[in-house]
Amino acid sequence: MVVTESLQGSQGGGGRRPSLSARLLGFARNLQSATTFGQLLDVVQRELWEALGYEHAWMFVSDREPVQTLRLLAATGANTQDVWEHAPVLTVAGDAMLEEMLSTDHPQVIEDARTDARTQKPGGRALDSRTIVNVPLRLLDKPFGALGTGTFGEEGPRVPGPEQLDHLIGMAGQISVAASRILYVDGLARAAREKQELERRLMQAQRLESVGMLAGGIAHDFNNLLTVVLSSASLAKMKMEPDVMPEVESVLAAAERGRGLTRQLLAMSHTQRLSLAPIDLNSRLTQLLELLKRVLPESIALDFVRAERLPLVEGDESQLDQVFMNLCVNARDAMPEGGRLRLETEAVVINGRYARIHPWAKAGRFVLVTVCDSGVGMAPEVVERVFEPFFSTKKERAGTGLGLAVAYGIVRQHGGMIQCASTLGAGTTFKVYLPTLERPVSWVKAEAKKAVPMGGERVLVAEDDAAVRDVAVRILESGGYRVVATESGEAACAAAAIEPFDMVLLDVVMPGLTCAETIERLRTLRPELRFLLASGYTAETNVVALLRDDVHAFLRKPYDPEGLLRAVRRVLDGPAHARLPPS
The missing domain is CATH 3.40.50.2300 (Response regulator)
Structure with a gap:
């Protein structure tokens, strides 16, 4: 036989106290000042102690309907740390206590968790719960969580009487209203933050698009000039004497460098023509990494994790090589003292809901290539500008500042997405999403070089x-x-x-x-x-x-x-x- 102490008439503290029904009015007023769940639970704990003599309180809520899990929102009392450690999330399915609690409007009382069949689970034993009182919280007649109180360990079992249970039901109604108010205000604040983030990303995208359009326009005019220089110099070379040939070769070499620069500008504006072909990125990256090993110092360890049965993508091999080479060289430069460079491939599916929440994303099937380094990392304000043309954190003359802008343009032109995440002192991760191949490829391989053909048409x-x-x-x-x-x-x-x-x-x-x-x-x-x-x-x-x-x-x-x-x-x-x- 279990001997328990009833709370009937044994409230915390002595002296004459107002009736429990009168206390609810004061409790409701106190809840109005709570703007967070921590503050709300402080008010609840004080009321539980003063009215019912319970020291502990906790609150669980669910993020979806029907309720599948309950997430610990706040806890207070001497065992707060243990509650957070052993019960941060509770799964409803298969838990007799939770299933019973959510099926009724009335408080659930577990007289002694040590002996009750409904609480024989590892978490309960670790907490050494004794009496458990759970009161369902409902909003518009739908359960969304629970208020809990009770005793632990040497406190022994202490069961509330009928009047105390009625008071808990009254408290639960007031708590439901206050909790829904806090959730609503939190939701508004979260929506405002998300709107601000969407606007920031939109402005960044528009800025990159504007710079890309400018770069494309410059490349157009520059290419006309280079066509004249390259062609005129080449025609002149055919008629030149050998002693002046070096000067012409210098002109041609400079023009070729200019051609390379305009290709970068076109890539940045994602308006260049692509020679599309099916690409196995596992195979392509394996070849690229063999080349990369020649430019990586021995102090940098290189890992490549390949996904099995990776889908093909449709792309321009040379352009995608440039993307991944740029990312890897940037990673090398971010690890002057050595470190680890890791590449990983995987097939991913982005659904419509994810794409709506994340403005940079679009729905579809993609091959994801992750390039991660353990380097110096970047501050948030640097990450925000990392794809801007001519922006660079490297020392003067250590780079053009076009590498990541070019990578951004190439990936966008392939119908893909590129994201950057970085923390100072903790390295940088780039994620490149490329659409999987969905249709036959129409481009054909270029012919091998032969003598320059002539004609008369x-x-x-x-x-x-x-x-x-x-x-x-x-x-x-x-x-x-x-x-x-x-x-x-x-x-x-x-x-x-x-x-x-x-x-x-x-x-x-x-x-x-x-x-x-x-x-x-x-x-x-x-x-x-x-x-x-x-x-x-x-x-x-x-x-x-x-x-x-x-x-x-x-x-x-x-x-x-x-x-x-x-x-x-x-x-x-x-x-x-x-x-x-x-x-």
Whole structure:
């Protein structure tokens, strides 16, 4: 037989006290001042002690309906630390005590947890609970948590009487109202914080997009200049005496460096043409890491964790190589004293709910590549600017500040996402999400190099930049072609109306008629015409749609004589209306 002490008439403290029903009014007033669950539970504990003689109190709530788990929101009393350690989250399924409590509106009383069958579980034994009193908390007739009190260990069992149970029910009603108020206010504050974060990220994305558009526009003009320099120098080289050849080679080398810079600018603006192919990132990264080992010091350990049966992605191998090489080199520079560099691949699915909560994400199936280092890390204000062009934490002249901006642009152009997380002194992690391959790939591999082909066909050139137009004519004539040059789409159509041509070299961005309109009119005049588009910047026109339709090939600016002559020959020798890989 268990001997228990009843709380009937034994309230904490002596002297004349107000009735329990009168105490509820004061309790309700005290709850109004509580703005956090910690403050709320302090008010509850004081009332439990003064009215009922219980020292301990705890509160559990659920985040969803139906209730599957109960999360400890607050606890107070001598055993607070033990409660947090052994019962931070309670699973309802399979717990007889919790299942019973949530099925009723009345307080649940466990007289002695040491002997009650409903509490024979590891957590209860670790806490050495004795009497347990749980009062369901309800909101709009739906359970959302519980208020608990009771005794532990040597306090022994102490069971509340009927009047005390009625008082607990009254307290539970007031607590439910106060708790719902705090949850509502917390929700508003959380929504405001999330809105602020969304606005911050949106502004950051818009800033990056604006800089990218500027970079693309600069690259467009710069590519026209480089086309003239590269082509003119190459043509001059064919006629130069050996003693002046080094000067021409210097010009060509500088122009090639300029071409590399414009490619970075285009990558940053995610407007460059991609040569798409199926890629196994496990295999590709394995090859890349073999190259990376040559530039990593021995003080940096390299780990690569490969996911099994990783889906393919569709991408441009050289561009994605640049992304991961940039990330790894940055990681190396962040570990001057050595450390660990870890790469990991895995297949992930982002659902719509996650994408709605995280503005940077979009729903779909992705291959995730994580690049993690144990380096010096970055402060939050640095992480926020890490993808901005020309922003760098490296010493002066240690880098261009374009590496991560270029990586951002390349990943975005592949339809993917890139995220950065870092803590000062604890390293940096980059996560690159690339969409899995969902359709057959249409691009084909480039042919092996042969001798520069010559020809004799008639070529119509439409280019608004006079210097580029002049050099294109000189290159084509040096290859044996008969050329007519025009400065606009209208002029090209007028020329085609007078005489026939075998092919049109057409600049993508010109004043007047758009590229698509020019092609349509020329097709009407000369259905047999073949087309070669040339541009250093494709964002202003839907070149991809044109390539899917009639245009036979695309030539990136800046081009040199060999590149132009090869592209022209491929168009003329290819089957009619056949789309060819970009040059």
